[in-house]
Amino acid sequence: MFPSTLPVHRRPAASDIPALRWGIVGPGWIADHFANALRHHTQQRLVAVSSRSKAKAEAFARKWEIPHACEGIDALLSRDEVDVVYIATPHNHHYPDGLRALGAGKHVLIEKPLALNALQAAALQQEACRQNRLCVEAMWCDFTPKYDVIRQLLEDGVLGDLHTLIADHGEFFTPDHRIFNADLAGGPMLDLGSYLLGFSGLVGGAPDSIVATGQPATDRVNGQISMLLTHPQGMHSVLNTTLFSNTPGRAVIAGRDATLVLDGQFYAPGNFRLTSSDNQHTLHWQEPANRYTQLCHEIEHIAWCIGRGLTDSPVRSLATSIATLTAMDEVRRQIGVVFNEEQTATIQ
Numbered sequence: 001m002f003p004s005t006l007p008v009h010r011r012p013a014a015s016d017i018p019a020l021r022w023g024i025v026g027p028g029w030i031a032d033h034f035a036n037a038l039r040h041h042t043q044q045r046l047v048a049v050s051s052r053s054k055a056k057a058e059a060f061a062r063k064w065e066i067p068h069a070c071e072g073i074d075a076l077l078s079r080d081e082v083d084v085v086y087i088a089t090p091h092n093h094h095y096p097d098g099l100r101a102l103g104a105g106k107h108v109l110i111e112k113p114l115a116l117n118a119l120q121a122a123a124l125q126q127e128a129c130r131q132n133r134l135c136v137e138a139m140w141c142d143f144t145p146k147y148d149v150i151r152q153l154l155e156d157g158v159l160g161d162l163h164t165l166i167a168d169h170g171e172f173f174t175p176d177h178r179i180f181n182a183d184l185a186g187g188p189m190l191d192l193g194s195y196l197l198g199f200s201g202l203v204g205g206a207p208d209s210i211v212a213t214g215q216p217a218t219d220r221v222n223g224q225i226s227m228l229l230t231h232p233q234g235m236h237s238v239l240n241t242t243l244f245s246n247t248p249g250r251a252v253i254a255g256r257d258a259t260l261v262l263d264g265q266f267y268a269p270g271n272f273r274l275t276s277s278d279n280q281h282t283l284h285w286q287e288p289a290n291r292y293t294q295l296c297h298e299i300e301h302i303a304w305c306i307g308r309g310l311t312d313s314p315v316r317s318l319a320t321s322i323a324t325l326t327a328m329d330e331v332r333r334q335i336g337v338v339f340n341e342e343q344t345a346t347i348q
């Protein structure tokens with residue numbers, strides 16, 4: 001039955017979110033937005049930042065009024081006052097940095113993707129378990145109100161049997177961007193593709209089968225990928241990601257009873273509409289495209305989990321992150337993308 005209103009976003013009570021002391025590793029582009037969201041949209045505290053360069057750490061610390069500027073991750077991890085570490089380094093540093101932070105007894109929020117591949121992600125999961133610490137992939141969209149409402153619509157079966165998910169995520173990058181750098185695990189898969197495979201998994205579950213085709217950007221970096229996934233209940237996902245061009249970034253979830261259309265960028269705050277299959281009823285979700293301020297939801301979720309003594313997030317579990325990376329591994333196997341760190345048989 002088509003609902004009369006959209007579900008209400010579920011959010012923990014402010015009293016259940018302890019004010020924790022955060023350290024940031026990798027003060028780059030996303031870390032700047034993260035610091036802004038944390039400072040201005042949560043009750044959390046920034047107490048330390050680390051960079052490979054002391055001067056860069058100091059500049060970031062000055063900007064965001066952070067008391068401790070550290071040269072190198074180990075200097076940050078040795079500080080007792082850091083409760084939880086946000087890792088915002090390039091993809092191929094997530095695994096070693098995350099392992100180090102957990103080994104130092106810190107809770108950790110690791111930028112997406114959690115690691116380069118499922119094997120590394122499973123090793124992070126083991127270490128988090130051994131240290132009894134929370135480890136979560138910063139798949140920030142999963143924690144936003146929009147995704148929570150969509151998750152409830154799916155749980156309530158409002159769309160009926162799901163048949164098709166169509167989504168794209170293409171962005172134009174200049175050649176100097178890290179995404180073209182083979183030594184930083186470049187290419188769209190781990191970056192833009194995280195949102196596509198994360199969303200298709202959230203809607204349809206881990207895929208049963210994948211067919212992928214790729215196009216190189218350079219001799220060592222992939223430039224675009226198109227993917228066709230089948231999911232356990234029969235849904236197909238048709239996905240494209242490219243770093244050559246801007247694409248609309250829309251997503252469509254088509255069910256037997258209703259269709260949900262998300263404006264681009266589908267994973268970021270913005271509008272969607274839900275229309276019944278007979279076109280008689282439509283519900284609208286409307287919100288400002290305040291993309292980076294909504295990083296506050298993942299930040300508060302982490303503090304809430306730690307406050308409750310959880311070692312895994314009920315919203316973005318490590319099993320979900322591993323399932324996403326398993327799908328990415330299969331895509332890369334089919335298009336022949338192997339990262340530097342994977343050139344040997346063991347985890348690097």
Ligand SMILES: NC(=O)c1ccc[n+]([C@@H]2O[C@H](COP(=O)([O-])OP(=O)(O)OC[C@H]3O[C@@H](n4cnc5c(N)ncnc54)[C@H](OP(=O)(O)O)[C@@H]3O)[C@@H](O)[C@H]2O)c1
Pocket residue numbers: 025026027028029030031050051052053056057088089090091093111112113138140178184190191
């Ligand atoms: N949630 C989101 O919306 C979002 C958006 C963009 C990116 N991301 C993710 O966040 C991560 C960082 O992306 P970004 O765009 O912020 O990258 P970025 O601007 O290049 O920043 C990465 C930071 O990592 C540090 N770093 C450590 N080792 C490095 C190395 N070998 N080479 C280069 N930098 C190194 C650098 O800090 P120092 O030089 O100071 O050490 C640098 O500032 C990526 O994994 C990406 O997928 C998430």
